[in-house]
Amino acid sequence: MIGLRALPAVLATEYMKLRRTLALRMTVLPLVVVFLYFLLGITGTSSLVRNNPDVWGSIARNSVSLWTMLMLPLFITLETSLLAGLEHTDRNWKYLMTMPVPQWTVYVSKYIVTLTLVAVAHVVLIAGTMVSGVLLRQFAPELKVGALPMAVVAWPVLKVTAAVLMAVAIQHWVSLRWPSFIAAMGFGMCAMVVGFMAVNSPEYGPWFPWSLTLHTLRPLPGAVIHPAVFSAIAAAAITVIGAWQFARRDVA
Amino acid sequence: MANLIHTSKLCRAFNGQPEVRALDLEVPEGAVYAFLGPNGAGKSTSIRLILGLIRPDSGTINVFGLPLATERLAVLRRVGSLVEMPSLYPHLTATENLAIPARLLQRRGTDISRVLETVGLSGVGRKLVGNFSLGMKQRLGLAQALLGQPELLVLDEPTNGLDPAGIHEVRQLLKSMPSEHGVTVFPSSHLLSEVEQLATHVGILSQGAMVFQGPVSDLAARRQSRLRVIVDRSANAAVHLNARGWSTDRQGDALIASATAPAAAINRSLVEAGFDVHQLVHEEDSLEQMFLGMT
CATH class of the missing domain: 3.30.70 (Alpha-Beta Plaits)
Structure with missing residues (x-):
């Protein structure tokens, strides 16, 4: 197996490793957000639902915003750290790297697996929000929840998925580069905080990787590059450089 | 007998400290070559160099007559290895752990059963590795090394963590490899007594340099x-x-x-x-x- 031909097999083994892991179980995390807004709706205590002509739209937009702002940065930090931890624990690299496959395929496969987990979480978010709307319509008819506006949920989530590619690529590199779980988590937390601060900056908001997702939902006037497109291009470049470096490093 | 592993003037330092110095290693085909030296002598570093896990500062490595620097994948396809402690995923069963390298080595499920039986773990294939004892993990590490039906087995301290019965079994297994399967075996150890009963050749490393290399009979002839x-x-x-x-x-x-x-x-x-x-x-x-x- 040479180069690209080895990639499907390596990728398949990375998916095999997910079985019974916390990383896989965490993909249902968006249900926390969904449940929170369902509770607000069903109890009717929030201004979000009281006297609101577009209850469903408000719940959907707020679910996506809360996930993107607060939970997604934590999610990608945890996922990349947990996936890297599978190999850092017991120094599993030293066996994996004696397999007759190009080392870069291991790096790229792990990145693809992380993106898959993000995608699964986002499918859960979309599906959960839809189900929540259906249940509200059934059990709280006074809210006058209208038809399910798929586009209000799905399109922003799709853009957020693209916009997070760059942050995942950087966090992936950090998690594989240093074996310490704390270091990777610390890096992710710091990046998230800086992302909050940078998001309103016209200079840095459209460029800072951890601000891109928020910027996708609330674009600043004058931004010349679409955050999702910029993120995808940058993520590809970072992954190529990361894989190149990964293939050349010593395995301790 | 051709040399399956041949290194020439192999050097590697870490943080300015030389770990392997001008190592000329010659492992003949069909041998059980015991690679000996006290802890810290440079055995594991040498093994990691031979497996391409780290790169030499200078010198060359040839395995199966192929230069490792340019033919890494072709070499690794024919090598089974166990470096220090086995690399296992505790949340997976023994069978699932072996299914991962099996996929990369293009091996079938029957190969997994075969190696589990070889190392005496066929009864615990569905058990989570996190519940394994140290000795069972070591056996599973050996099963990983044998999975690809390698022509060369590189084993760093293969009897680590095994009880006396386990050590005896592994010795017998390694001893039978050249004659029954045509496999050259390259085990390392810090105890000569562990390998002298099975080795045909010996290399003794001290402070990163080879101080003796040759058939066990040559070493015995030097006895005073x-x-x-x-x-x-x-x-x-x-x-x-x-x-x-x-x-x-x-x-x-x-x-x-x-x-x-x-x-x-x-x-x-x-x-x-x-x-x-x-x-x-x-x-x-x-x-x-x-x-x-x-x-």
């Missing part, structure tokens, strides 16, 4: 022998023998003479002079003593 005489009043006995031209060294109650010294004549002389000779024996260095002396 001596005549040990245990006698009463050993100080007087030594003077008595030295006066008759038999040079001896005194070690407590024992006198040590050259191995070529005439044992019968020495015995007769001592007895006739009134000394009580309790023991008179030809001694030879054990391989372990030679190993310790070299390192």
Whole structure:
């Protein structure tokens, strides 16, 4: 197996490793957000639902915003750290790297697996929000929840998925580069905080990787590059450089 | 016999400290080549160099006649390895752990059953590895190494964590590899006694440099022998023998003479002079003593 031909097999083994892991179980995390807004709706205590002509739209937009702002940065930090931890624990690299496959395929496969987990979480978010709307319509008819506006949920989530590619690529590199779980988590937390601060900056908001997702939902006037497109291009470049470096490093 | 592994002037340093110095390693095909040295001698670093896990500062590595620097994948396809502790995923079962390399090595499920049986783990294939004992994990690590039906087995301290019965089984398994499967075996150990019963060749490493390399018979031929005489009043006995031209060294109650010294004549002389000779024996260095002396 040479180069690209080895990639499907390596990728398949990375998916095999997910079985019974916390990383896989965490993909249902968006249900926390969904449940929170369902509770607000069903109890009717929030201004979000009281006297609101577009209850469903408000719940959907707020679910996506809360996930993107607060939970997604934590999610990608945890996922990349947990996936890297599978190999850092017991120094599993030293066996994996004696397999007759190009080392870069291991790096790229792990990145693809992380993106898959993000995608699964986002499918859960979309599906959960839809189900929540259906249940509200059934059990709280006074809210006058209208038809399910798929586009209000799905399109922003799709853009957020693209916009997070760059942050995942950087966090992936950090998690594989240093074996310490704390270091990777610390890096992710710091990046998230800086992302909050940078998001309103016209200079840095459209460029800072951890601000891109928020910027996708609330674009600043004058931004010349679409955050999702910029993120995808940058993520590809970072992954190529990361894989190149990964293939050349010593395995301790 | 062609050399399956051949390194030339191999050097590697970490943080300016040389770990492997000008290593010329020659592992013949079909051998069980025991790679020996005390802890910190550079065995694991050498093994990691041979497996391409780290790159040399200088020197060359050829495996199966192929340069590792440019033919890494072609070489690794024919090598099974176990470096230090086995690399396993505790949240997966033994079978699932083996299914991962099986996929990368393009092996079938029957190969997984085969290697589990070989290492005596066929009954626990569905058990989570997190619940395994150290010895079971070591066996599973060996199963990983055997999975690809390799032509060369590189094993770093393969009997680590095994109980005496397990050590015996692994020894028998490794010993049978060249004759039954045509596999060359390259195990490392810091104890000669662990591998001397199965090795055909020995390489002894000290402070990153090779101090002996060759067939075990060559090492045995270097053994030093001596005549040990245990006698009463050993100080007087030594003077008595030295006066008759038999040079001896005194070690407590024992006198040590050259191995070529005439044992019968020495015995007769001592007895006739009134000394009580309790023991008179030809001694030879054990391989372990030679190993310790070299390192």
